Every structure is written in C-alpha cells, then in structure tokens.
Amino acid sequence: MEKPNLSVIKEISGNDIDFKNSILEIIKIEFPKEVAVFLKSFENKDFLESANNVHKLKHKISLLGLQEGEQLAANFEKDLKQGNTKLYQKFLEVLDKIHVYLY
Numbered sequence: 477m478e479k480p481n482l483s484v485i486k487e488i489s490g491n492d493i494d495f496k497n498s499i500l501e502i503i504k505i506e507f508p509k510e511v512a513v514f515l516k517s518f519e520n521k522d523f524l525e526s527a528n529n530v531h532k533l534k535h536k537i538s539l540l541g542l543q544e545g546e547q548l549a550a551n552f553e554k555d556l557k558q559g560n561t562k563l564y565q566k567f568l569e570v571l572d573k574i575h576v577y578l579y
Contacts, residue, residue: 480540480577488539503536504578510536511571518564527556530567537570540577545570 482496489496514529534549548570552563 478542478544478573480542480574483541484539499539503539507533507536507574507578511575518561523556523559523561527553530556533571537574540574542570542574545573 482500485496485499489499510529510532514526514533517523517525517529530549530553534546534553537549538546548563548566552567555561555563
C-alpha cells in the first residue's frame with residue numbers, strides 16, 4: 477500500500493533544507509483547511525465545487541509522493557464534475573493517510 481513520503485519535496489528542494497521545511501510547513505497549514513472546504517462542499521452536494529477542491533488537494537497528494545493517490549484524485553475530480561461520487565470513500569482514505577503522516 478502506498479504511503480506518503482518526502483521524495484518529491486526533496487527532489488524539488490535539492491539540498492536546501494530550509495526550502496524543504498518551508499514547503500512541508502505550507503502543506504501542514506493548508507491541507508486541513510482544504511480538506512474541510514472539500515468536505516463541506518461535498519456535504520452540500522456541490523459536486524462541481526468539490527471537484528475544484530479535489531483539484532487543489534491533488535497537488536499536495538502529488539507533492540507527498542502518492543502517485544496512485546494522485547491518479548485517484550484525478551479520476552475523482554473528473555467523476556465529480558459528472559455528479560459521480562463512487563470514489564469518495566477511497567479518496568477519504570488517501571486524505572486520512574496524509575493526515576496521519578503530517579500530524
């Protein structure tokens with residue numbers, strides 16, 4: 477099973493530890509806020525807005541090295557635009573993995 481990691485962030489930041497830590501800190505600040513906004517829009521059945529929220533989260537999923545999670549997010553984003561919510565539970569599992577990893 478895929479686990480979050482810092483490989484992409486390390487690649488982007490090179491040997492700059494301050495830059496790596498800065499990226500990680502931004503993710504820690506933004507991630508819970510973006511998840512909350514996503515959950516609210518999903519709860520309100522605003523699936524177009526939910527798709528936009530998934531799009532934003534997809535970038536953080538990618539930065540945390542979750543290639544399968546990124547593909548799932550891309551598919552879920554596309555499905556939500558058509559009102560299809562079948563990937564919701566799997567997407568929540570990805571978000572939960574990230575939450576556990578970050579905090």
